[in-house]
Amino acid sequence: MDIEQLLTRHGFPPEIKARLLADGIRDLFPPQAAAIEQGVLEGKNTLLSIPTAAGKTLIAELCMIRALINHQGHCLYIVPLKALAAEEYETFRQRYAALGIKVGLATGDSEAANNVYSGYHILIATAEKVDTFLRARAQWLLQNLKVVVLDEIHLINDPERGPALEIITARIRQLSPATQILALSATAQNAGQLADWLAAGLVASDWRPIPLREGVLHERRITFPGDQEQALLVGRGSPDDLNAVITDTLRDQGQALVFVNSRRSAQTVSRQIGAGVAATLNAAERAQLDQLADAVLSTETETTRTCRQLAEVIRQGTAFHHAGLRPRQRRLVEDHFKSRLIRVICSTPTLAAGVNLPARRAI
Secondary structure (H helix, E strand, C coil), X not given: CEHHHHHHHCCCCHHHHHHHHHCCCCECCHHHHHHHHCCHHHCCCEEEECCCCCCHHHHHHHHHHHHHHHCCCEEEEEECCHHHHHHHHHHHHHHHHHHCCCEEEECCCCCCCHHHHHHCCEEEEEHHHHHHHHHCCCHHHHCCEEEEEECCHHHHHCCCCHHHHHHHHHHHHHHCCCCEEEXXXXXXXXXXXXXXXXXXXXXECCCCCCCCCCCEEXXXXXXXXXXXXXXXXXXXXXXXXXXXXXXXXXXCCCCEEEECCCHHHXXXXXXXXXXXXXXXCCHHHHHHHHHHHHHHHCCCCCCCHHHHHHHHHHCCCEEEECCCCCHHHHHHHHHHHHCCCCCXXXXXXXXXXXXXXXXXXXX
């Protein structure tokens, strides 16, 4: 489906079309086209259960922009994590701020008075922050609320974040029944039940723009279940499987994410792989990493042990990422992984909930 024809048909102004085309968006993916055909741009509640990178966020953007064009009001984009909120905020702000669309960010780190947020056309917020607004009876939140996007809706089953997400969803539906609900997930196992609960149409697909292969690494080999293919890793001289698969990834000009179950493990593993990653760097990259490490150290008036350890591994081309880092430190790590300066991130699940990073392999 041609994006320019779609935008023209639904009355999007020329500046919006130009902005999306300038970002290289030309055609819709099959799941996106299915959502359009089901009436998502006509205000119908919709649950998109489609893989990562298949275009859920673009559909959410089109729904919000469409609502803002046709009506006076605002939209709410709810995410589970501060890191994801910050990422979406930067994306939307860079794309739409110059067009007069005010984009705001509300997380636990926000210190502005609640009424300040009422001036934004699109407010990106964590579920906990929205819960705070609702408990404070913030009338501006629900007044003229046109679209609510529930990103990573499957986390409604999470024992920590799920209750807040469920409560605010139920309250918004109760207090503002005319508001369009758009729920997004790449991993919802009970998408049909969630769609029924939201009174929403379901768009479910396993189509993805880049094939995903899942394998098991053992003794320098990745075995892919379902076929007989085995890939012998090149990591000769590597002390263990992890270093071997990372070496193989870097030699193929890729990047890697390594997920672990604790903050301490994230920091430890980033040090363990540092020497191997550093061996792939050239002099210019080392100089840039030194500057980045200095920038990380400057994020605190008095550097902590964690900050110093982060700077140390960054000089080798790796980094760790967890909730113990300050927001600016996490942002520096994410941005410089996207720019390919940082080659490997070792992380707790703080990066597993929708933050978009260009990793060749996740381990």
